[in-house]
Amino acid sequence: MDEKKKLIKIANGVQDALARLQEKRWLELLSCLSSLTNVFQEMASQARKLGISLTHCWLAAAQGSSTSINRSLDDLQYWMQRAKQLIEAPNAELAKPSFLVEELEQLQQEFESIDFDKAENTISVITEPITLEEVYLGPFKIQLKIDKLGDLYTNCPYHCIALDPHPAATSEDVTHPHVSNDRLCEGEGNSAIRAALEQGRLCDFFTIVRSILNTYSPDSPYVRLDEWDGTACYDCGRVVDNENSYYCSFCDQTFCEECSTCCRSCNETVCNSCSQLCAYCEESVCPNCIKECPECKRLYCSSCLEEDLCPNCKEELENENGEHPSQNARTDKDRIPRQPETTQPEIQHSS
C-alpha cells in the first residue's frame, strides 16, 4: 500500500510537470511567431534598401542587401519549420495520475533496477551492462529529472550516466558512442522520445532510450568503436593500439609512429617536438644527445662533434693553428654542413 501511495505521489509530480510542458509548448510557439515577425520586418527593411540602391545604381549596396535578405530567408525557413512542429504535435490529453501510476508499475516490470529520488525529484532505471561490437561500456543509469520535464522543448530533461565507465581513449566525456557529458544524442529516436514524454508514456521513454544505448550507429558516433581503445597520440590525436604507440620520456606523453622518431645517437624514442635536428648530419636526436658547439653556438649530435667542436669549427681551428686543409680526411663537400648560409656564423680568418 505504501508503495502504491509512493507511486501516486510521483505520478502527481509528473502530471504537474506535464501540465507545465503543455503551457510551455504554446509559449514556445508564441516565441517562434515573434521571431518570424522580426524576420519579416528585417526583410521588408532590406527590400526598401535594395530598391533605393537600385534607383541610384549602387550595386555594392544592392549586393549587401541581397546577402541580408538571403540570411533572413534561411531564418524564415527555420522559424516556420519550428512553428509547424509545435502546432502539428499531437494534442495529447494531459496524462491522468492513474495512467502515470500504470506507467511506473510497468517500468518496474521492464527494468530490474528502478529508483525514485525524492530529494532530486528524479526517476532512474539501470540498464544491463552494455557491450557494443565487443567493446564493454558497462551499465547506464537513465535518469529523468521530473522538474526539467517542463523544459523539454528547450533542454534535455534526462541524463545517461555510465555506472562503470569505460570511456573512449580520446575523451573521458564520451562514455558511449552516442553519449557525451551524460547527454544522449537521440538520432532516429528523437521524435519517439519527445512524443513519449509529451504523452506521459514514461515506460516507453525509458525503453526507447535503452534501445538507443543498445545500438551502435557507425555513421555518426562521437567516437568510433574501432577507435575506442588504445592511446590517443598527444600530438595529432590519432588513436593507436599499444603496439604502435611510442612513449617520449622527455615530455611524458605517448605518440603515434608519425609523430615520434628514434634518436640517431642513443636509439631512445623521442617525439617530434622534443627531438632536435643536428645542424651537420640533419638527423633527429633526443635532448640528451644534442650539444652546442661552443664556437658557432649551433646544435650538433654527439656523433658529429669531435672534441666538443662541430666539424666546421674544428677544421677552422686546425687551419688557424697552421695545419693544412689537405691534411684533413674530409673533402670540402663533406665538411660543409647542409644548412642555410645565412645562419652560418662568420669565422674570422687570421692572415
Place this chain on the structure above:
Amino acid sequence: MKILFIDNDGGGFADYVESVQGTTVEKFFNEKMPGRKPEDYLIRVNRQPVPKDYVLHDGDRITITPVKIEGAKS
C-alpha cells in the same frame, strides 16, 4: 474493433486503429510493420508481454518499440 496502437518506431505516434475481430498479435504486427521482424521489437499488449498467437480484443493497447534505434552525435 478499435485498438490503441503506439508505434515507437520513427515518430512515436499513438492512435486508435481499426482491426478485424480475431486478429492475433502476429497478424497485427505483420500488417502494421511490413517487412520487419518481430524479434527486433519489444511488443506489449496492455503493458504485458504476450505470445504471438494472442488474439487482440476491442480496446486493447498495443505498444511496439524497436530494440535497436540508431543514435547520432549531433
